[in-house]
Amino acid sequence: MWKASRQLQVGLILFLVVLLIAILANVLSPYDPYYLGDDLLVPPGSEGHPLGTNQMGCDILSMILHGSRASLTIGIVSALISGLIGTLLGAFAGYYGGVLDKITLNEKEIFGIIGESGCGKSTLGRLLIRLEEPTSGEIEFYGVSTKKLLDCNPEQFHCLVQSVFQNPFDTFTPNDTIGAIMERPLKLHHIGETDEERRKICVDALNEGGLIPAESFLERYPHELSGGQLQRISILRSMLLKPKFLVVDEPVSMLDVSVRADIINMLLKLVENHNTSILFISHDISIIRYVSARVAVMYLGNIVEMGETDTIIHHPLHPYTQALISNCASIDLDEKREPIRIEGEPPSPVDPKPCCPFAGRCFCEQEICRREKPQLRHMADGRVVACHLVKEK
Numbered sequence: 001m002w003k004a005s006r007q008l009q010v011g012l013i014l015f016l017v018v019l020l021i022a023i024l025a026n027v028l029s030p031y032d033p034y035y036l037g038d039d040l041l042v043p044p045g046s047e048g049h050p051l052g053t054n055q056m057g058c059d060i061l062s063m064i065l066h067g068s069r070a071s072l073t074i075g076i077v078s079a080l081i082s083g084l085i086g087t088l089l090g091a092f093a094g095y096y097g098g099v100l101d102k103i104t105l106n107e108k109e110i111f112g113i114i115g116e117s118g119c120g121k122s123t124l125g126r127l128l129i130r131l132e133e134p135t136s137g138e139i140e141f142y143g144v145s146t147k148k149l150l151d152c153n154p155e156q157f158h159c160l161v162q163s164v165f166q167n168p169f170d171t172f173t174p175n176d177t178i179g180a181i182m183e184r185p186l187k188l189h190h191i192g193e194t195d196e197e198r199r200k201i202c203v204d205a206l207n208e209g210g211l212i213p214a215e216s217f218l219e220r221y222p223h224e225l226s227g228g229q230l231q232r233i234s235i236l237r238s239m240l241l242k243p244k245f246l247v248v249d250e251p252v253s254m255l256d257v258s259v260r261a262d263i264i265n266m267l268l269k270l271v272e273n274h275n276t277s278i279l280f281i282s283h284d285i286s287i288i289r290y291v292s293a294r295v296a297v298m299y300l301g302n303i304v305e306m307g308e309t310d311t312i313i314h315h316p317l318h319p320y321t322q323a324l325i326s327n328c329a330s331i332d333l334d335e336k337r338e339p340i341r342i343e344g345e346p347p348s349p350v351d352p353k354p355c356c357p358f359a360g361r362c363f364c365e366q367e368i369c370r371r372e373k374p375q376l377r378h379m380a381d382g383r384v385v386a387c388h389l390v391k392e393k
């Protein structure tokens, strides 16, 4: 961490310099900072007063050296007070259950969202890129509200945030060539000064995505390409603007199994090259396991379990996650698990009742589940789970 963080090095050096000055202030100061001498308003550079004096005759260098003590004391006391308050709040939250009301995606992270059809995965993705307006809550990007970002500078917002949708056959205008489709966002965002320059950017992108010879793809129409080729172009077009955040919604679920791995590998390489964070939405936990280290499991618009993908796959705690994983044939587990049957259909997400969203279908249901909605709580292994029966801390 020390080697990686230049800010940490500079900060520590500055702190040590101030600390040294504060300790040696009495030795280094030529005068008592409160000494009212006879030399009023002596200019800087004068003999005995390298920084001059003020209108009271006090030596400015001595005042600065002694002032560093006050600054250091204020800094240390503030840090101690905020540390104490933070510790008390953390202890309080931990004792009373540590309810979580915030989800953070890290820089350059690929974060998985899993759940059955209709659970709200795609809606979450659309909310994050502001294709839909949230009814409550706040979505922030680098600490700034996405609503503010979009209102103040929509062009910049669309450069920073991009998406790739499930169906590549519906993504493009059928009457435009791939060249026109790829050059459009470049023109809109004033990238490349001439048509030749923009064409070169598109050719480089197609080459990077393995669509060779790139020039021939630019002249073709969407109906002349396979689903796999179209999805590659969809991903490459989204990455043309070098977004910092990409929502990828079931990118390979409509494609042949034979091309899925290639497309996912291409996506992973691109986001690594361009330092992009991804929200990767899928109903297939084996794909999520391959691409993301952290995953959130959704049910009926709620996150019911979230944590490290491998931990959740091997030791699911929430009954819905247990059922989901036990029914996933493509996942390779150490021990064989009997498939858990979930009875019935999910209830309507409109006008939700104040109970556990999984109540009525859960094989572990208790009386409390029907009258109280469980909150997400921290577990000892770092994950969070929303279930009344999961008590581990």
Ligand code: SF4
Pocket (backbone or CB within 6 Å): 318, 319, 320, 356, 357, 358, 359, 360, 362, 363, 364, 365, 366, 369, 374, 386, 387, 388, 389
């Ligand atoms: S809270 Fe109750 S109904 Fe909900 S998942 Fe847990 S055990 Fe099942």
